[in-house]
Amino acid sequence: MLSRKKEIPEQLNERLATSGLRFTPQRQQVYNVLLDTRDHPTAEEVFLRAKHESPDISMATVYNCLDALVTCGLVRQVNVNRAATRYCPNMNDHCHFYCDDCGKVLDVNCTSAGPVAGAKVPSGFQVTHYELSLRGHCPDCAAKAAKLHH
């Protein structure tokens, strides 16, 4: 990685442009952090990871960049209980599993109709968004717990 030219990724650039936003190195950096490790980091965690590559980036900028990425539809916010908001670059229809033991947040596939169909929404209600979060024990932690009981 000796030459680091201005290779602006067109996909990010275009998406930003459609929302009237500019491409900036900070936005690129923040987006890369999210794509790099898809573990639903908080803004704080994104900040720490981004600082490795760009030591001068500020927390405010991380919030601003995350906001820009959400606005242009490349990233979504994930809220579990009232903990700090997490960020997810997977824009496919999915929901989230939160492990009460290790705290990991994992993607779970579900079709758009899926969870909403499971709810008995009375007629007259227009559902435009939904958010389903699941909590419990992830396979790893469930296995560990099983071992402790022999």
Added chain:
Amino acid sequence: MLSRKKEIPEQLNERLATSGLRFTPQRQQVYNVLLDTRDHPTAEEVFLRAKHESPDISMATVYNCLDALVTCGLVRQVNVNRAATRYCPNMNDHCHFYCDDCGKVLDVNCTSAGPVAGAKVPSGFQVTHYELSLRGHCPDCAAKAAKLHH
């Protein structure tokens, strides 16, 4: 309502006792506020309503009482996005609809299996809780919007 004796409602008293908690007038008052108007008020709103009857109650006490009621299983917390936590005394299995127009939060029935069945949870995951929140337009607001377009 001239005589206001110490009629301790046994149901609340028992529920508190099973969690090692005591009956107090403040807890009664806060619970009454929730039962009175089931519109999913925030702690702040509960505080304001409780003050009508008990002008000396404090915000900290409202938070403490709500916490006690949640602990003993009479009340559940409802989080929509990152707004202030709301409180719901309906302990039947249900999820919530949030109207983006008027901000109302309404109960929507759904069987325990419902929304989780709609998600394709891989085997190995143990789901102990789930939370489904729906957003969109409530019947009232949808009707109003329809009128504006003739």
Added chain:
DNA sequence: CTTCAGCTTAGAATAATTCTAAGTATTGAC
């Protein structure tokens, strides 16, 4: 080269909630 809108930044401000420490009330031996 100037202008101007958009961007980044540090630090202040805000909002919801939790913590702290002090005073009260209730319980349950004795």
Added chain:
DNA sequence: GTCAATACTTAGAATTATTCTAAGCTGAAG
């Protein structure tokens, strides 16, 4: 009943995540 132990309420301070503010920077367009 007295007394100590425990639980509860309260005001205000502290905390946490997030947003706001104001100043300086940047890069495209004229």
